Amino acid sequence: MFAVYVCNFGSGLLYLLFHVPRRCISSMRRQQGMQLDERYIPYLQMARLYHLARLNDRWFRLDEPFVSVFVERWRLETHTFHMPFGECTITLQDVVYQLGLPVDGHYVSGCLIDFHVYIQGGRPAWQWFQKLLGVLPPANQIQKFAVNCTWFQETFGECPEEADEETVRRFARAYIMMLLGTQLFADKSGNRIHIRWLPFVARLEEMSGYSWGSAALAWLYRCMCRLANRHVVKLAGPLQLLRSWIFWRFPRFRPAGYDAFSWPLASRWSGYNLNVSENGPQFIWMPYSTPDVLQVVHPEVLEPRHTMLWRCVTSLIYFAVVEWHQVDRVLPQFGGVQHWHLHWETRADHVLRFDVVADPGPSHDFLDWWHQHGKRFLSPEMYLGDSRAIPIPVEAIQRGAGRVPDMDRVDDVFDRRRVERRARVGTRRSHRDWMWLDQAMEEGDEASRGGGRRRGHGGRRRGVAARQDHDDRGEDAAGGGDPVGGVRPDHGGHGGE
Template sequence: MTGLYHLARLNDRWFRLDEPLVSAFVKRWHPQTHTFHMPFRECTITLQDVAYQLGLPVDERYVSSFLTNFHVYIDGGRPAWVWFQELLGVLPPANQVQKFAVNCTWFQETFGECPVGADEETVRQFARAYIMMLLGTQLFADKSGNRIHIRWLHYVARLEEMDAYSWGSAALAWLYRCMCRVANRHVVKLAGPLQLLQSWIFWCFPRFRPAGYDEFSWPLASRWSGHNPSGSEKGPRVQMWRLMIDMLQARDFIWMPYSSPDVLQVVHPEVLEPRHTALWRCVTALIYFAVVEWHQIDRVLPQFGRVQPHPQPVLNIDFLMSRDGRGGDRWFPYALQFWHVHWENYVDHVLRFDVVADLGPSHDFLDWWS
């Protein structure tokens, strides 16, 4: 199928976002290390978490090409809106378009339900529209939260090849970038796959977990289906969550939440294939078009069952923060070639170590942390 099957199932079982809780955690995000700096140590959301929480593939090609100039970069390609009409069978009215993004409401009203008895081409058009909505709202939402970019035409044109892309690493790259923006700038509105972040918080920090959600299935984020956080004033709730985070200790964090037998009973077997699990332990670039972030798991090794040594110096990629696709379309695999090649050669950057029972920090780490 498309590599998005589990995400599509999850789409019917989403839960409401607890914005104050997520905002309080983002305040702990350090863009330099791509980790949350907690009172007890560092932790972060990794490719392993994306695989378990959303059921997305992580071991495939990077999600990167160009944004709108299809007729320039594809042999026989057509101008963007010509191709849009060919692939989806209809064009949105001008008042539903902002530059190269289309309002979600138009997609929902136009492609809400495929007609009974539709021919194969109509079914494919509705499938393309559904996938564009899924990507544009659940994984790669922008700050508006209500527009879908046409960059996905290049991918939905070949539905049979969509499972050849690492949607999980692209989603994590976008989440990292959105949190870095909030941490580095005066950005108030959060964006990105925030349900992924919230589900990770619930799984790893039992203190913040809502009561009554003990049963779960696959993917693991579906555990919180129907969760509806308090609608009370956000400001005081943010302060409450931040105070609780300030009081966290090491025992309040579950380093390896997916090692329990209950999780192993429901996990999809494909997730545990070596080609996926090796990437979880990889220090490499995460790529989403012009967005490049760093999967810095060498700073959170207890999340993978290893004692944390003194961490290596941080790789400074601040200069990549300004490269987000604005300012002209490009063939990003060439414009950012070094990082794309790094992803392709990820096998050279896999950390190899034995899992231990005692995840207490090493002496040199304690000296460094103190």
């Protein structure tokens, strides 16, 4: 009996998820146009990226409004989706089952500036690009350390039939760079491929020793966390992983008619339509324990050295991106029960124990990493130089007011906002304010003598004063304040009282 934990809670989740989101996330609709050549397969298997290449060869469509409602419920503090039934998230287990990527091995990092560390020879990165791929892109196709996808696809889109082994190897390198730069680690532009992958494709036989799955998950976490900024509306990263995870976890949202299972599991939804199924539970905690999945899963995935990493709380590294894999918040996805109070009751068992040293400074490994990725200089050298070496002018050390050179005087600049406000509400200096105040005093004198007409009872005012009073009334209707320096008269039937 395989345990499949299901959460049924009526139509509440459907309303919660399909409530109109604040914005619609846009993304790339098609990653690339390079075809998978059979001659590339040995190199892809050597790099343990063949399963990802099979996904790339199929049609992939992302329903952007559908993904938007999920992204709006992503919590960047915990890297989880907050739902009415609890928290859930994409884990390393999902990456293995959905994309078939390795999660054990070295973390993915490096620096093109120190290219000689990874490949022997002190050549610059673009010279290695020409050596490894056989051609150098023109200057108008280069953006810093990235190449336009259009040129990349036109140059390496189809390997010649009569190509020798070295040419096939070059085209295989280009295909792998495209695969990493578009399927797993795409940026928001979607039209360029970074050359940071040159040190990896230069040694295809060593690419299998890297944890491509953890790096892809770290990049997906970072891309969704960036969307916490309401001004960001474009989503990058391994979106095929996100879409397939939603379909496997939320059966109500998966398309109908896709019941065939294949490896990797994300290939199940290739070419799907937008028809939503109305059957099945609303959330499945453990979708990978069914017999149908176990029949198609790759045997290497179920080895203990891999399954052990699915439950580890660790850091996910992708170059300078470091995100946390917090599976302790989603224990039901592994068959456990989420007892938050147990963390406090067992607090004494989780005290960190470490050696106290005399110099707790950063380690040499950290300094090497920071030297490659960190920004050591915050401003040009002219601002960071030692000011003691700058000679002091003679005029600066002379004493006496008459011997000190004159300082440059900056002309006064009027604050336009204050000028406009004064013109609107009036000041003692404004001609308009005095005329308004004179008119108020005249009306007060006439009211005290009892011989004048009151405002609002048929009296007709002429000249500038009448027009000014009309302007003041318009400003009151527009929300203007009382004038400064005077007393506003009563505009009702008792103006002189």
